[in-house]
Amino acid sequence: MINIQQILNEYASISLEEMSGIKLMNRTDTKFVTSQQVLKRILFDAKHDYRVQAVNGEQNIAYHTVYLDTADRTMYMDHQNGRTIREKIRVRTYVSSGLTFLEIKNKNNKGRTDKKRIRIESIET
Incomplete structure (x- = not known):
């Protein structure tokens, strides 16, 4: 069975330097509660539209x-x-x-x- 980290490994990465150019200091947050199965589906479907931050190759900071x-x-x-x-x-x-x-x-x-x-x-x- 595929886990969340395996899905995230398929994402393109974004570095800390690139993240500094993204304006997250003033934002609107929306939080959701879901099951792991639904989250896996969402992450799988979104992998071409989003990137995962990586520091020294590490995603889970x-x-x-x-x-x-x-x-x-x-x-x-x-x-x-x-x-x-x-x-x-x-x-x-x-x-x-x-x-x-x-x-x-x-x-x-x-x-x-x-x-x-x-x-x-x-x-x-």
């Missing part, structure tokens, strides 16, 4: 994320309660490259996400 919040978890609770206007602050480190970013994401009441990020040395910074 490992990262470590620390989310920051207020003492009473306001940002988490806003998300859980479906508040349309909300903010997320996190520090994300990409394991294989060692790159670390402080990211602030703001979501407006129209479903648009505006993300700002700066490179930092480490979470301790």
